[in-house]
Every structure is written in C-alpha cells, then in structure tokens.
Amino acid sequence: MGRGTLEKLATIRRGELSAVENVQRALERIGKQNKKINAFIELNPKALAEADAIDRMLKQGEHVGKLAGLTIGVKSNINVEGLRATCASRTLENYVSTYDAEVVKRIRAGGGVIIGMNNMDEFACGSSGETSAFGPTANPAAPGRIPGGSSSGPAAAIAAGFCDLCIGSDTGGSIRNPASHCGVVGVKPTYGLVPRQGLIDLGMSLDQIGPIAHDVSGAALMLETIAGKNPNECVMLNVEKVTYADKLDDGLKGMRIGVSPNFAELTDPALMRVVDGAVEKLRDLGAEIIEVELPNIEKALSAYYLIVSVEFFSATRKFDGRKYGRRIEEVCGEEVLRRILRGKYISQKEYRGKYYQRALQVRTLIKQELMAALQRTDVIVGPTVPKLPHRIGEKISVSAMYAYDYLTIPANLAGICGGVIKAGEVNGIPVGLQVQGKVLGELEMLRVMWALEAAA
Amino acid sequence: MAERQKGIERSAEEIVESFVEATKELPELKETYYSQEAYNIVRSDGEPTPAKERTEFRKRFISNMPGADDHGNLKVEVARWAGER
Numbered sequence: 001m002g003r004g005t006l007e008k009l010a011t012i013r014r015g016e017l018s019a020v021e022n023v024q025r026a027l028e029r030i031g032k033q034n035k036k037i038n039a040f041i042e043l044n045p046k047a048l049a050e051a052d053a054i055d056r057m058l059k060q061g062e063h064v065g066k067l068a069g070l071t072i073g074v075k076s077n078i079n080v081e082g083l084r085a086t087c088a089s090r091t092l093e094n095y096v097s098t099y100d101a102e103v104v105k106r107i108r109a110g111g112g113v114i115i116g117m118n119n120m121d122e123f124a125c126g127s128s129g130e131t132s133a134f135g136p137t138a139n140p141a142a143p144g145r146i147p148g149g150s151s152s153g154p155a156a157a158i159a160a161g162f163c164d165l166c167i168g169s170d171t172g173g174s175i176r177n178p179a180s181h182c183g184v185v186g187v188k189p190t191y192g193l194v195p196r197q198g199l200i201d202l203g204m205s206l207d208q209i210g211p212i213a214h215d216v217s218g219a220a221l222m223l224e225t226i227a228g229k230n231p232n233e234c235v236m237l238n239v240e241k242v243t244y245a246d247k248l249d250d251g252l253k254g255m256r257i258g259v260s261p262n263f264a265e266l267t268d269p270a271l272m273r274v275v276d277g278a279v280e281k282l283r284d285l286g287a288e289i290i291e292v293e294l295p296n297i298e299k300a301l302s303a304y305y306l307i308v309s310v311e312f313f314s315a316t317r318k319f320d321g322r323k324y325g326r327r328i329e330e331v332c333g334e335e336v337l338r339r340i341l342r343g344k345y346i347s348q349k350e351y352r353g354k355y356y357q358r359a360l361q362v363r364t365l366i367k368q369e370l371m372a373a374l375q376r377t378d379v380i381v382g383p384t385v386p387k388l389p390h391r392i393g394e395k396i397s398v399s400a401m402y403a404y405d406y407l408t409i410p411a412n413l414a415g416i417c418g419g420v421i422k423a424g425e426v427n428g429i430p431v432g433l434q435v436q437g438k439v440l441g442e443l444e445m446l447r448v449m450w451a452l453e454a455a456a
Numbered sequence: 457m458a459e460r461q462k463g464i465e466r467s468a469e470e471i472v473e474s475f476v477e478a479t480k481e482l483p484e485l486k487e488t489y490y491s492q493e494a495y496n497i498v499r500s501d502g503e504p505t506p507a508k509e510r511t512e513f514r515k516r517f518i519s520n521m522p523g524a525d526d527h528g529n530l531k532v533e534v535a536r537w538a539g540e541r
Contacts, residue, residue: 098516192492205490237494302475322532324520342468360487362479398467415491
C-alpha cells in the first residue's frame with residue numbers, strides 16, 4: 001500500500017538484500033527487456049562498484065543516506081560525470097558529462113546508485129516519447145501506445161520495474177504526462193525548490209527536476225533528497241531542508257480540495273469519469289470538495305509555446321558545434337527545429353512586444369487565477385492529460401500533440417507544484433489524477449496522493 | 457534542407473497566430489518573467505576548486521572537443537562561421 005520503496009530500503013538496511021544484489025537484479029531485468037522498452041540509452045559501468053561501496057558502509061555501521069542502495073535512472077538531459085548527457089539528440093550524442101549536476105551530487109550523497117541514463121524526447125521537445133534520436137520508448141503499462149513525454153524513459157523504466165526511482169525534468173508537463181500514461185507516480189516541484197544546475201535547459205523560467213517513482217513514499221524520499229537551496233543558483237527559493245515521507249499518513253480530514261468545471265471542457269469524458277471517481281474517493285476519505293473557476297486555463301497553452309520557444313532558442317545558441325557536439329540546426333529533429341525557428345521569429349525586435357511580452361502577460365493572468373483558486377483550497381485536483389495516449393507511430397498534427405499539455409502547463413507558468421497518481425484505467429490504459437498544490441505546498445499535495453494510493 | 461525548413465517555419469508560425477487570436481480580448485497586464493522573484497544574483501565566491509580537480513576537469517572537457525591541436529587547443533572552422541554573419 002504505497003510503501004514498497006520504504007520496505008525495500010528497510011530490507012537493504014537490515015542486510016536481507018544487498019545493494020549489489022539490488023543493482024544486479026535491475027541490470028538483469030534491463031538486459032532482458034530494454035531492447036523492447038528502450039527506456040535506458042546508456043548504463044553506468046561503475047554501478048556495481050558503487051553499490052559495493054554502499055554495502056561496505058552498511059556493514060561497517062557507517063552513516064548512509066536516505067536512498068542507500070536504491071537504483072536510480074537519470075533523464076539524459078541531466079549531467080552525470082562520465083556518462084553521456086545526450087538530450088536524446090544527435091547534437092550531443094557523443095557528449096560525455098564533465099561534472100555531476102547538483103541533484104546528482106545529492107543523490108550520490110544519499111546513497112542512491114545511478115544505473116544509467118534514460119531515453120527522452122529530443123531536448124525535451126515532445127509529449128509522446130517518439131522524438132528521441134535513439135528511437136521511441138514503449139509504454140510497459142499500455143503496449144502499443146506512447147508512454148508520453150518528454151520524460152518517457154524515466155516513466156517507462158519505473159513502469160517496467162527496471163529501477164527503484166528516476167529523476168526527470170518538467171517544463172510543461174514532462175514528468176506528469178508520462179507518469180499518467182504509464183500509471184506511475186510523478187512530481188513537478190515548486191519552481192525554485194530543486195536546483196537546476198547541471199540540467200540542460202529547455203525553458204529556464206519553467207524547468208524543474210523532479211522524481212518519478214513506483215509509489216508516493218518513493219517520490220517523497222527522492223524529493224527530500226534533491227530539494228533545498230543551492231547557493232550557486234541564480235533563481236532559487238530560500239528553503240534549506242524539507243521532509244515529507246514521515247508525514248504522509250496524516251489523513252484528509254479538514255483538507256480543502258478544489259475541482260474546476262473548466263477541466264471537463266478540455267478532457268475526454270471517459271477520462272473525466274475516472275477522475276470524478278477519484279474525487280468521490282477523496283470526499284469519502286474526509287476531504288471537503290470545493291468548486292473553483294479557472295476560465296482562462298486554455299489560453300495557457302499557446303502562451304507557453306511562445307515563451308518556451310524564445311527561451312529554448314536562447315538556450316540552444318551554445319550548440320554551435322564548436323566547443324562540443326554538432327551544430328543543432330544541422331542534425332536535430334523536426335520539433336526541435338520548429339521551436340528554434342519559432343523562438344528566433346518571436347525574438348526579433350519588431351515582434352517582441354506583440355508576441356513575447358503579451359505571452360508573459362497571459363502568464364500573469366494564469367498565475368493570478370491559480371493563486372486565487374489556491375487561496376480557497378489546499379490543492380486542486382483534475383485530469384493530467386485531456387486524452388488517452390495515441391498509438392506509437394500514428395501521425396498526429398502538431399496542435400494535437402501540443403494539446404496533451406493543456407492541463408499541465410498552467411502549473412509551470414504559475415510556478416506551483418503538481419503531482420500525478422494513477423486514478424484508474426480506460427480500456428486498460430492508465431489514467432493519472434493531477435494534484436496541484438500551492439507554492440511550497442508539496443506536503444499537502446503528497447498527502448492527497450498518498451491517501452488515494454492507500455485507498456486503492 | 458531549405459524546403460524542410462520552410463515547411464517547419466510555417467507550422468511554427470501557426471501557434472503564434474493562434475495565440476494572437478486567443479488573447480485579443482484580454483486586458484493589458486504586468487509581465488511575469490519568473491513565477492517566483494527570488495533572485496540570488498550576488499553570490500558568495502566560495503572556496504576555489506583545487507588545482508588537481510581543475511586540471512582533471514580541463515582534460516574531461518577537452519575530450520568532448522570536436523577538434524584539438526597537439527597542445528590541446530580548440531580548432532574551429534573560422535571561415536565557415538564568419539561567412540554566415
């Protein structure tokens with residue numbers, strides 16, 4: 001009942017399962033099934049040696065961190081020294097990271113064993129997991145369907161049981177969307193809670209690194225490990241330390257949960273039925289359900305794609321093929337090029353006021369609406385994606401692809417936190433409930449997710 | 457390449473047009489650049505990286521360079537890039 005990660009940690013600490021055995025099992029499973037799933041694009045050759053070091057520390061009674069002996073997958077846009085940070089692109093296919101990202105340093109300090117780099121949509125530009133230069137990722141929970149994106153590899157790796165925890169990045173839904181399609185737990189933290197140093201950015205004002213896990217306690221543990229102020233970061237909240245995992249089972253009595261009729265206007269009725277069922281469960285568990293209005297929520301999508309294109313255009317100017325990698329425009333896929341060209345167009349002086357600054361005004365509007373709704377409530381719950389995942393390889397239009405992000409983008413624009421937990425299935429395909437919390441409202445968000453998981 | 461770029465450019469502009477259409481009725485508002493205005497611009501210098509670590513980092517970085525001369529200096533195609541400006 002949502003304690004699988006904690007139970008595994010306890011067995012490792014008691015010596016019933018060694019870290020080496022845990023890594024061996026993960027590598028065996030990956031060896032057997034990754035060809036089909038394509039969730040990992042590189043494995044860490046030092047993983048067993050790193051696990052052995054954890055075992056020796058445990059045997060000698062030395063202090064080990066919260067993640068001691070757990071196997072961790074890392075999305076390929078986060079730097080892990082000695083492994084390739086490719087962003088699943090030909091641009092960086094041979095780029096070997098020269099340093100550990102701040103979150104990776106914290107995972108290592110916590111005793112987590114990084115077993116490899118996960119597949120993803122190229123440069124995180126995608127919502128389906130199909131745009132990787134290393135081939136598409138499969139959805140272990142819904143064979144034949146897309147796993148979602150852009151953190152397709154981390155979500156599929158968890159759903160396939162390849163590792164205990166993963167970290168991904170979320171700019172407009174890239175953790176929550178694949179978590180929903182793959183039936184796993186995913187969390188996008190409040191903007192500024194988790195250091196971004198070492199993340200190859202898509203949109204610097206929107207990106208956040210967050211956990212993908214089998215259960216809520218696993219996501220909470222990973223978030224505790226990676227969250228907190230980094231003095232070297234330019235835009236970061238002044239939060240020293242957070243703890244969630246030991247406070248998840250406080251119940252929902254007195255919790256005010258918001259629901260919005262505007263979600264149903266954008267969402268497939270079959271998915272809404274699953275979401276409505278989850279809301280009823282939360283009511284039965286003691287929460288007060290309050291209706292909130294989010295009338296401009298659908299305007300967030302196009303504003304987001306303008307903002308992210310400008311920031312992505314700026315971020316990719318360093319990929320000129322001179323110091324490392326190849327020139328991005330020469331080798332990238334269609335969606336990456338589309339965003340670069342759009343960003344270049346909008347960044348021109350004559351269009352800046354008309355498009356970019358107007359998009360930043362819409363961002364203000366979305367933030368104001370969400371903040372007003374969250375003043376009356378502790379969290380807002382609703383669907384994560386508006387439709388079921390399409391079949392891998394099926395051609396859909398650009399606007400249909402972007403439409404997957406309708407319901408996840410507002411949290412990024414407002415900088416609030418958002419988590420996803422499986423609420424049910426439609427035709428055997430997982431459907432995730434999105435729980436959006438206040439700025440630094442991760443505990444309340446995780447409590448709601450935990451209560452739903454425990455009631456399943 | 458040029459034809460591919462043209463087609464992609466057109467689809468890139470479509471979302472810009474849909475944005476203008478969707479927001480024409482909205483009032484003027486303040487712009488939000490970052491959702492939280494918690495800038496840490498004046499950072500303390502901290503401790504300098506040890507010399508050994510700096511040397512190793514340089515080696516690692518050079519290993520990623522697409523071209524280097526015998527002294528480990530970066531080689532680039534100056535004329536090609538200069539011509540594009």
